[in-house]
Amino acid sequence: MTKTAAPAMRPANPNFSSGPCAKRPGWTLQNLENACLGRSHRSKPGKAKLAQAIDLTRSVLGVPDDYKIGIVAASDTGAMEMAMWSLLGERGVDMMAWESFGSGWVTDVAKQLKLDDVRKLEAGYGDLPDLGAVDFARDVVFTWNGTTSGVRVPNGDWIDADRTGLTICDATSAAFAMDLPWTKLDVTTFSWQKVMGGEAAHGIIILSPRAVARLESYTPAWPLPKIFRLTKGGKLIEGIFKGETINTPSMLCVEDYLDTLKWAESIGGLNSLIGRAEANLAVLADWASQTEWVDFLNTDVATRSCTSVCLKVVDPKVTALPDDVQAAIAKKIGSLLDSEGVAYDIGAYRDAPAGLRIWAGATIDVSDMQALTPWLDWAFAEACAELVPA
Ligand SMILES: Cc1ncc(COP(=O)(O)O)c(C=O)c1O
Numbered sequence: 001m002t003k004t005a006a007p008a009m010r011p012a013n014p015n016f017s018s019g020p021c022a023k024r025p026g027w028t029l030q031n032l033e034n035a036c037l038g039r040s041h042r043s044k045p046g047k048a049k050l051a052q053a054i055d056l057t058r059s060v061l062g063v064p065d066d067y068k069i070g071i072v073a074a075s076d077t078g079a080m081e082m083a084m085w086s087l088l089g090e091r092g093v094d095m096m097a098w099e100s101f102g103s104g105w106v107t108d109v110a111k112q113l114k115l116d117d118v119r120k121l122e123a124g125y126g127d128l129p130d131l132g133a134v135d136f137a138r139d140v141v142f143t144w145n146g147t148t149s150g151v152r153v154p155n156g157d158w159i160d161a162d163r164t165g166l167t168i169c170d171a172t173s174a175a176f177a178m179d180l181p182w183t184k185l186d187v188t189t190f191s192w193q194k195v196m197g198g199e200a201a202h203g204i205i206i207l208s209p210r211a212v213a214r215l216e217s218y219t220p221a222w223p224l225p226k227i228f229r230l231t232k233g234g235k236l237i238e239g240i241f242k243g244e245t246i247n248t249p250s251m252l253c254v255e256d257y258l259d260t261l262k263w264a265e266s267i268g269g270l271n272s273l274i275g276r277a278e279a280n281l282a283v284l285a286d287w288a289s290q291t292e293w294v295d296f297l298n299t300d301v302a303t304r305s306c307t308s309v310c311l312k313v314v315d316p317k318v319t320a321l322p323d324d325v326q327a328a329i330a331k332k333i334g335s336l337l338d339s340e341g342v343a344y345d346i347g348a349y350r351d352a353p354a355g356l357r358i359w360a361g362a363t364i365d366v367s368d369m370q371a372l373t374p375w376l377d378w379a380f381a382e383a384c385a386e387l388v389p390a
Pocket of ligand 1: 019074075076077078101102143146147148173191193200201
C-alpha cells in the first residue's frame with residue numbers, strides 16, 4: 001500500500017481529548033491572576049467568587065430560580081455519588097446504561113448500595129435502551145450523553161412531566177453543549193473539566209424542588225460520609241447552594257471556571273456554545289459521509305453526540321482482519337496523530353470498541369476540526385500501509 005503526503009494545514013490546537021477537554025480559545029494562565037489565593041474560601045472575597053460561579057452557572061445554563069446549584073467535591077463522580085447515596089432507596093429505581101460511565105452507576109447502585117428493587121435498562125455501545133420502557137413512578141438514573149459511545153438521548157420528551165419518581169441525570173458531557181430541559185431533570189450533575197474546558201476536581205449538582213423535598217423527607221438506611229451530606233437535622237444545608245462548600249475547594253479552579261463562564265457569556269451564551277459543538281459535529285459528519293473507511297459508532301443521527309464523537313473503521317480490508325489487528329490500526333491512527341502534534345488523546349475509551357473518540361465540544365474551534373479531517377485520512381492510510389497485510 002502506498003503512503004500519502006501529509007496535509008499542509010494543522011489544527012492550531014491539537015487538544016481533542018474527551019476530558020479534561022481543551023481550554024477555551026484564548027485561554028492563558030494570566031486569566032487567573034485575580035484568583036482568591038492564600039485566603040480562606042470562607043472569607044468574604046472567597047465566598048463571593050464561589051457565589052459568582054453558582055450565579056453564572058445559573059445564568060449561562062438557564063437554570064430555573066427555584067432550582068439549587070451546589071459546588072461539590074470530586075468532580076462529576078462526586079456529584080453523582082452524592083446524589084445516588086443521598087436520594088435512592090426511597091422507591092425502586094430504573095438504571096439506564098449504554099456505555100461505561102452509565103454502567104458504573106448501575107454497578108454502584110446494585111453492588112455497593114445493594115438496593116433491592118433495581119431494574120436495568122441497558123444497551124450496547126452505539127445504541128440506546130428503549131426510552132419508552134422507563135417507569136417514572138420509580139426513580140431513574142441516566143446519562144444524558146454517553147461519553148464513551150457518542151450516544152445521547154435525543155431530547156427530554158420521553159421523560160414524564162408528571163412523574164412521581166426522581167430523574168437523576170449525569171450530564172457531564174452534555175451541560176453547556178446540549179439543551180437540558182430543566183423541568184424534566186430533578187438532579188443534574190457535571191464537572192468543570194468537560195465542555196467548558198475547566199479544571200477537574202470540582203463538580204456541580206443541581207437540584208429541583210422535588211429533589212429537595214425528597215432530601216428533606218427521606219433518610220437513607222446507610223451511613224453517609226460527610227462529603228455526601230446535603231442535609232442536617234432533616235433540612236437542606238442551604239449554605240452549600242450559596243457557595244459554602246462542604247470542604248475546601250481550589251480557588252484556582254474556581255477562578256478558571258469563572259473565566260470559562262465569562263467567555264461563554266462573551267460569545268453569546270448557551271446557544272453559541274451549543275452552536276459551536278454542533279458545527280464541530282457537522283464537520284465530522286460531512287467528512288464521514290464522504291469517507292469510506294470511517295463511520296460513527298452510533299448510526300442514528302438523532303442521538304449522535306455533538307461532544308464525544310465516537311468513530312469506527314469500516315473499511316472492508318480492515319474489518320476482514322482479526323479484532324486485535326483492527327484495534328492496532330485504530331490505535332496507530334491515534335498514535336501517529338499524537339506524534340505529529342496534530343491531535344492528542346483521540347483513541348477510543350479503554351472499555352469501548354476499538355476506534356477513535358474526538359472531542360467536539362464548545363471549546364474546540366471549527367477551523368481546527370476542519371484541519372483535522374485530512375489528517376485522519378492521512379493517518380488511516382499510514383496505519384494501513386504498516387498493518388494491513390499486502
Ligand atoms: C458520562 C460521564 N460520567 C462521569 C464521568 C466522570 O467524570 P469525572 O472524572 O469528572 O468525575 C465522565 C468522565 O469522562 C463521563 O464522561
